[in-house]
Amino acid sequence: MTAVRSDYVRPVDFRHGYVDMTHGAGGRATTQLVDELFVRAFDNAWLRQGNDQAAFEIGAGRIVMATDAHVVSPLFFPGGDIGCLAVHGTINDVAMSGARPLYLAATFVLEEGFPLADLRRVVESMAVASREAGVPVITGDTKVVERGKGDGVFITTTGIGVVPPGVEISGDRARPGDRILVSGSMGDHGVAIMSLRENLTFDTTIRSDTAALHGLVAAMISAVPGIRCLRDPTRGGLATTLNELARQSRCGMVIREQDVPVSGQVLAACEFLGLDPLYVANEGKLVAICAAGDADRLLSAMRAHPLGQDAAIVGNVVEDAHHFVQMDTSFGGRRVVDWLTGEQLPRIC
Amino acid sequence: MKYIDEFRDGGLARGLASSIAQEAAPRRAYHLMEFCGGHTHAIARYGLADLLPANVRMIHGPGCPVCVLPIGRIDNAIALAARPGLILCTYADTMRVPASDRSSLLKAKARGADIRMIYSSADAVRIAEENPTREVVFFAIGFETTTPPTAVAILDAQQRGLRNFSVFCNHVVTPAAISNILESKDVRELGTLPIDGFVGPAHVSTVIGTEPYEYFAEEYGRPVVIAGFEPLDVMQAVLMLVRQLNEGRAAVENEFTRAVTREGNAKAKALVAEVFELRRTFEWRGLGEVPYSALSIKEKYRAFDAEARFDVTYRSVPDNKACECGAILRGVKKPADCKVFGTVCTPDNPIGSCMVSSEGACAAHYTYGRFRDAAIVAAQPASAAAP
Numbered sequence: 001m002t003a004v005r006s007d008y009v010r011p012v013d014f015r016h017g018y019v020d021m022t023h024g025a026g027g028r029a030t031t032q033l034v035d036e037l038f039v040r041a042f043d044n045a046w047l048r049q050g051n052d053q054a055a056f057e058i059g060a061g062r063i064v065m066a067t068d069a070h071v072v073s074p075l076f077f078p079g080g081d082i083g084c085l086a087v088h089g090t091i092n093d094v095a096m097s098g099a100r101p102l103y104l105a106a107t108f109v110l111e112e113g114f115p116l117a118d119l120r121r122v123v124e125s126m127a128v129a130s131r132e133a134g135v136p137v138i139t140g141d142t143k144v145v146e147r148g149k150g151d152g153v154f155i156t157t158t159g160i161g162v163v164p165p166g167v168e169i170s171g172d173r174a175r176p177g178d179r180i181l182v183s184g185s186m187g188d189h190g191v192a193i194m195s196l197r198e199n200l201t202f203d204t205t206i207r208s209d210t211a212a213l214h215g216l217v218a219a220m221i222s223a224v225p226g227i228r229c230l231r232d233p234t235r236g237g238l239a240t241t242l243n244e245l246a247r248q249s250r251c252g253m254v255i256r257e258q259d260v261p262v263s264g265q266v267l268a269a270c271e272f273l274g275l276d277p278l279y280v281a282n283e284g285k286l287v288a289i290c291a292a293g294d295a296d297r298l299l300s301a302m303r304a305h306p307l308g309q310d311a312a313i314v315g316n317v318v319e320d321a322h323h324f325v326q327m328d329t330s331f332g333g334r335r336v337v338d339w340l341t342g343e344q345l346p347r348i349c
Numbered sequence: 350m351k352y353i354d355e356f357r358d359g360g361l362a363r364g365l366a367s368s369i370a371q372e373a374a375p376r377r378a379y380h381l382m383e384f385c386g387g388h389t390h391a392i393a394r395y396g397l398a399d400l401l402p403a404n405v406r407m408i409h410g411p412g413c414p415v416c417v418l419p420i421g422r423i424d425n426a427i428a429l430a431a432r433p434g435l436i437l438c439t440y441a442d443t444m445r446v447p448a449s450d451r452s453s454l455l456k457a458k459a460r461g462a463d464i465r466m467i468y469s470s471a472d473a474v475r476i477a478e479e480n481p482t483r484e485v486v487f488f489a490i491g492f493e494t495t496t497p498p499t500a501v502a503i504l505d506a507q508q509r510g511l512r513n514f515s516v517f518c519n520h521v522v523t524p525a526a527i528s529n530i531l532e533s534k535d536v537r538e539l540g541t542l543p544i545d546g547f548v549g550p551a552h553v554s555t556v557i558g559t560e561p562y563e564y565f566a567e568e569y570g571r572p573v574v575i576a577g578f579e580p581l582d583v584m585q586a587v588l589m590l591v592r593q594l595n596e597g598r599a600a601v602e603n604e605f606t607r608a609v610t611r612e613g614n615a616k617a618k619a620l621v622a623e624v625f626e627l628r629r630t631f632e633w634r635g636l637g638e639v640p641y642s643a644l645s646i647k648e649k650y651r652a653f654d655a656e657a658r659f660d661v662t663y664r665s666v667p668d669n670k671a672c673e674c675g676a677i678l679r680g681v682k683k684p685a686d687c688k689v690f691g692t693v694c695t696p697d698n699p700i701g702s703c704m705v706s707s708e709g710a711c712a713a714h715y716t717y718g719r720f721r722d723a724a725i726v727a728a729q730p731a732s733a734a735a736p
Contacts, residue, residue: 324720329394329395331358332363332366332400333395333397333398333400334399335395335717335718335720336716338716339697341697341712
């Protein structure tokens with residue numbers, strides 16, 4: 001008769017194993033996955049307590065909360081993966097209010113059959129991103145759906161932060177005469193992802209710009225506390241973000257094509273894919289609007305930060321009952337920069 | 350970017366603009382039709398209208414392959430996609446074209462049809478190879494530029510012995526459409542469509558060459574300048590047309606010499622001639638039935654012809670009554686002349702096909718140029734509206 005060692009649990013096989021339905025059933029397998037992967041990777045006092053929620057104190061100021069679902073495909077791409085993206089995306093949404101992000105919550109929807117090795121890679125990347133940003137993941141949840149009902153892994157993260165007193169940043173505060181700034185080159189993330197998409201594979205050294213921007217935001221606020229609007233131009237790119245801000249603030253905008261930073265590689269890729277870089281997603285860039293008199297000071301503060309080295313003043317807020325975003329083309333004409341319609345469609349002839 | 354920036358140089362553009370302004374005779378008007386949607390797009394995207402004097406007017410032609418597809422052909426494609434097990438492969442622009450009963454390929458896909466957006470006809474062949482138990486139909490559309498790749502796909506499928514691959518052929522030809530416009534009542538009798546010259550297609554001409562346009566210059570006395578799709582190409586072509594008109598000449602000139610020859614691409618033309626033949630007639634949105642204006646698959650390749658294989662029957666469907674796509678495609682009206690433009694018809698909810706493709710006249714004007722309409726409206730005093 002063989003003796004069964006008490007409390008022995010065979011470790012999760014992260015090298016050859018796959019997610020199965022038991023990992024989401026709430027039983028031992030679930031707890032084991034949580035302990036051996038999530039708690040270990042994100043390690044902090046809240047997770048170690050093992051509660052279904054995390055309790056924490058928050059200092060004075062307005063609390064900001066944001067949530068973001070991440071469904072990127074492919075899961076791994078040049079410059080990042082869904083894990084670090086899920087951390088950066090939500091930190092940035094919180095930070096665009098001027099807030100200091102404090103804590104994150106994360107929900108994983110796993111597909112049956114997803115390799116545990118890939119899951120570990122994603123979670124460890126998330127843990128690194130969260131540590132680098134100084135924003136811990138303090139609570140979370142894991143669910144498993146049947147094969148074919150997900151796409152490997154979907155991650156939803158929710159973030160909480162606090163806005164320092166005196167900071168009033170909101171998308172409806174742009175005023176005619178204000179200046180529009182961007183923190184760096186546009187379109188890197190979208191092109192990096194597209195370079196790997198099915199039947200589009202092309203060689204490029206473009207890497208996703210995915211990054212947590214709260215450090216840059218803090219530097220900007222300390223230079224210009226009166227920043228009016230901040231937003232990260234993710235899906236839909238700069239064009240969509242400016243249209244959102246123009247609509248919220250009930251004004252128009254005019255940007256100058258030659259002042260919008262776009263890398264040569266992104267331009268070239270967009271050219272042959274029939275895309276406009278103004279509509280391509282970013283994950284580590286922001287748009288800022290401030291009073292004209294503050295613009296140079298804000299620009300210097302941005303350029304002094306590693307994530308804002310290529311920052312530029314790209315245009316002005318103007319009065320316009322139609323809330324058009326327009327662009328003076330480098331060719332000498334003027335055109336509308338409209339909302340993104342449908343998906344980005346390539347030209348066919 | 351090497352080889353692209355050179356053709357988008359603002360300084361050169363201003364130089365060309367001032368030459369055009371100097372040479373265009375102030376007492377006459379120059380009505381120039383850019384046939385091709387690629388030019389329509391470039392004109393709108395770079396704001397070229399701002400660089401031209403008021404008496405040089407660009408008229409948008411019917412050269413947008415998505416725009417000219419009639420509703421009935423989209424209905425056919427949706428019916429094909431609804432067949433159990435069938436995979437329909439299509440270029441992305443056709444997905445949102447409105448069909449009958451408020452449907453579209455995009456909506457059919459959402460309802461469960463297996464419709465795949467592809468970038469190349471070779472992708473359709475690959476999908477057929479990967480799905481040997483399923484029928485795969487390539488919804489082929491476009492002018493002479495996209496026809497040779499479709500021919501290659503059919504020959505490739507034959508060589509691979511694919512029995513589950515076929516093509517729903519909707520390829521159309523450029524010269525027939527130009528003839529149709531020049532022969533139309535609007536041009537010949539009513540004078541509602543003044544056309545003094547043509548900016549000829551870029552990519553189409555790389556295939557067919559400049560020779561097919563000589564007929565229009567000689568027979569109809571209209572100068573044609575073949576131009577590339579870069580904004581400077583278009584400006585240069587406009588200047589060349591203005592000069593020809595000033596000199597009373599009507600010749601075919603080639604601005605796009607870096608890609609177009611008189612004979613075109615012999616290999617591509619041979620491929621097309623091997624696989625396709627002219628249809629006796631084909632319905633175009635806007636132009637109606639146009640004789641010998643489209644291609645069908647030759648009997649020899651009937652096995653790859655989806656129309657024969659699935660017994661596709663065509664039923665003509667009239668356009669939405671409020672939609673002016675027809676007149677806009679003929680150049681008779683401008684997008685802003687249409688009552689539904691920018692109100693119920695927008696790129697997000699297109700009523701007519703011109704609002705769908707980025708090469709469509711309405712979509713290009715809506716997306717890039719509609720602030721000009723707004724400026725006109727805003728400049729009018731409120732009392733101007735009163736009778």
